[in-house]
Amino acid sequence: AQSVTQLGSHVSVSEGALVLLRCNYSSSVPPYLFWYVQYPNQGLQLLLKYTSAATLVKGINGFEAEFKKSETSFHLTKPSAHMSDAAEYFCAVSDFADKLIFGTGTRLQVFP
Amino acid sequence: DGGITQSPKYLFRKEGQNVTLSCEQNLNHDAMYWYRQDPGQGLRLIYYSQIVNDFQKGDIAEGYSVSREKKESFPLTVTSAQKNPTAFYLCARSLLGVETQYFGPGTRLLVL
Numbered sequence: 001a002q003s004v005t006q007l008g009s010h011v012s013v014s015e016g017a018l019v020l021l022r023c024n025y026s027s028s029v030p031p032y033l034f035w036y037v038q039y040p041n042q043g044l045q046l047l048l049k050y051t052s053a054a055t056l057v058k059g060i061n062g063f064e065a066e067f068k069k070s071e072t073s074f075h076l077t078k079p080s081a082h083m084s085d086a087a088e089y090f091c092a093v094s095d096f097a098d099k100l101i102f103g104t105g106t107r108l109q110v111f112p
Numbered sequence: 113d114g115g116i117t118q119s120p121k122y123l124f125r126k127e128g129q130n131v132t133l134s135c136e137q138n139l140n141h142d143a144m145y146w147y148r149q150d151p152g153q154g155l156r157l158i159y160y161s162q163i164v165n166d167f168q169k170g171d172i173a174e175g176y177s178v179s180r181e182k183k184e185s186f187p188l189t190v191t192s193a194q195k196n197p198t199a200f201y202l203c204a205r206s207l208l209g210v211e212t213q214y215f216g217p218g219t220r221l222l223v224l
Binding site for chain 2: 009032034036041042043044045046049094096098099100102103104105
């Protein structure tokens with residue numbers, strides 16, 4: 001069965017620093033992988049999606065993620081953090097039965 | 113609103129009371145989902161529906177009920193059997209076979 005592990009429930013960075021949020025998955029078949037962002041008291045917004053086309057996926061707001069099969073990872077990065085990036089980020093994997101399995105989330109804090 | 117609305121934004125439940133959360137979508141998507149979100153636990157699937165008049169239990173269906181009488185509507189009832197209903201509830205929609213889910217703004221349920 002598919003599963004997702006997000007390492008680090010909280011990540012803090014300074015404004016302008018690199019953002020790295022970690023996600024590892026387990027899947028018996030090549031997966032579809034997702035990153036979502038959630039701002040306080042709001043729903044989840046899709047950042048980006050991997051569907052086996054290109055291993056480096058670019059998303060909204062300057063984020064990107066790289067699919068590494070050998071490491072079963074799909075880490076999310078952004079070269080330069082902005083105050084507005086402070087939010088909770090969720091990694092998810094598809095079970096190919098039209099359901100998503102979500103990680104427990106990583107809260108990103110950005111300090112000035 | 114991303115094609116999916118939830119109401120109300122905040123809902124209060126008294127002891128022994130059933131309450132119903134509304135979820136409506138206007139993009140003719142086949143599948144709809146209900147999730148419960150608690151701090152530090154990510155999203156847990158309550159119920160989902162892939163076709164009108166049919167729905168399946170998710171991981172935490174006990175104490176909840178749903179209906180899908182129309183394609184655009186998927187209301188969730190939190191029954192008095194749910195002993196710990198305080199949470200943030202999220203509804204989502206997707207096209208079958210595409211896997212990507214799009215979320216509504218959420219309803220926060222509080223117990224008086």
